[in-house]
Amino acid sequence: MAQKKIEFYDVVEYPIITEKTVNLISTDNRVSFVVNKNANKQQIKEAIEKIYKVKVKKVNVLFDAKNRKKAMVTLKKEYDAQDLANKLGIL
Numbered sequence: 001m002a003q004k005k006i007e008f009y010d011v012v013e014y015p016i017i018t019e020k021t022v023n024l025i026s027t028d029n030r031v032s033f034v035v036n037k038n039a040n041k042q043q044i045k046e047a048i049e050k051i052y053k054v055k056v057k058k059v060n061v062l063f064d065a066k067n068r069k070k071a072m073v074t075l076k077k078e079y080d081a082q083d084l085a086n087k088l089g090i091l
Helices: 020-029 043-052 081-088
Strands: 012-015 030-035 056-063 069-073
Touching: 012 056, 012 069, 020 030, 020 043, 020 081, 043 056, 043 069
Parallel strands: none
Antiparallel strands: 012 030, 030 069, 056 069
16 A cells, blocks of 8 residues: 655644654754654655755654654754754754
């Protein structure tokens, strides 16, 4: 059974803003998002790159206690997660 194609603007739902995620922005160049449960890592990477015009180094995903799919997106060195966080209104 083929998986339904998810449009890139349907993949990313909203950024996660907690003390820990704000700390990861400055220390690991990493931004966290809640994403569509049906999206895979490749779709998440493509969506982040298209929407925010950055390059993604790595994507880690997990389901939290509230059954949300969270993606921890590490940006490549030439892109600054703090700049992205400022655009998103996190910092």
